[in-house]
Amino acid sequence: MGRIRISVYLGDAGHKLGPGKIALLEAIEKEGSISAAARSMGMAYRHAWEMVDELNRCFDTPAVEVSSGGRAGGGASLTSRGRDVVKRFRAIEGSVDRAARSQVAALEAHLDPREPSRRHSRSGGG
Amino acid sequence: MGRIRISVYLGDAGHKLGPGKIALLEAIEKEGSISAAARSMGMAYRHAWEMVDELNRCFDTPAVEVSSGGRAGGGASLTSRGRDVVKRFRAIEGSVDRAARSQVAALEAHLDPREPSRRHSRSGGG
Numbered sequence: 669m670g671r672i673r674i675s676v677y678l679g680d681a682g683h684k685l686g687p688g689k690i691a692l693l694e695a696i697e698k699e700g701s702i703s704a705a706a707r708s709m710g711m712a713y714r715h716a717w718e719m720v721d722e723l724n725r726c727f728d729t730p731a732v733e734v735s736s737g738g739r740a741g742g743g744a745s746l747t748s749r750g751r752d753v754v755k756r757f758r759a760i761e762g763s764v765d766r767a768a769r770s771q772v773a774a775l776e777a778h779l780d781p782r783e784p785s786r787r788h789s790r791s792g793g794g
Numbered sequence: 795m796g797r798i799r800i801s802v803y804l805g806d807a808g809h810k811l812g813p814g815k816i817a818l819l820e821a822i823e824k825e826g827s828i829s830a831a832a833r834s835m836g837m838a839y840r841h842a843w844e845m846v847d848e849l850n851r852c853f854d855t856p857a858v859e860v861s862s863g864g865r866a867g868g869g870a871s872l873t874s875r876g877r878d879v880v881k882r883f884r885a886i887e888g889s890v891d892r893a894a895r896s897q898v899a900a901l902e903a904h905l906d907p908r909e910p911s912r913r914h915s916r917s918g919g920g
Contacts, residue, residue: 672802676898779809
């Protein structure tokens with residue numbers, strides 16, 4: 669039932685790598701362009717482009733390769749670095765889930781069972 | 795160097811438990827009131843009160859006990875449930891850190907070493 673959402677902060681600079689950037693990389697791999705990936709995620713193209721730019725500056729080699737123009741507009745695909753980052757992030761999520769599962773279950777055992785009406789609530793603060 | 799920030803979502807309702815709520819509980823334990831805890835964290839009292847209210851509704855017994863008024867205003871302290879929630883969340887963070895450390899290091903090994911100027915950048919998207 670419970671789940672853990674993680675963000676990884678890398679290096680002294682604290683480069684943030686979270687589920688949003690990873691989902692964008694996966695969408696680029698699937699859709700073949702940044703614009704199509706952004707559209708598929710309901711994300712503004714500019715925001716997607718900025719996330720890609722940040723990922724590309726963060727690592728020693730780019731995560732996303734953009735092929736320029738032509739009539740159909742530019743395509744984009746993941747480099748081996750990009751695929752590696754996705755794979756490692758998903759592996760970290762798996763490790764985290766396994767490591768914390770029993771402790772999360774212990775927290776859940778004390779949820780108030782009388783609160784079914786809060787099923788769809790999702791509050792702000794963490 | 796790297797670190798992982800987690801948020802735990804509990805139950806079907808997805809009650810969010812993250813570092814912010816946990817730090818607030820710890821501050822209440824230390825400061826002895828919600829208002830002093832909020833002040834120590836630079837947080838609006840109303841926001842702190844809402845987080846406490848949400849925590850108190852979420853579990854089978856309240857996490858924070860508020861003693862009413864008098865001249866000095868009401869005090870607040872953690873119940874055994876509140877202390878248990880803090881302890882378990884910090885334990886989950888420890889497990890997560892141990893489980894993911896080598897994988898995070900593997901990601902960090904490919905950071906661009908030429909980006910010292912980004913030391914203080916902290917971007918939005920995840």
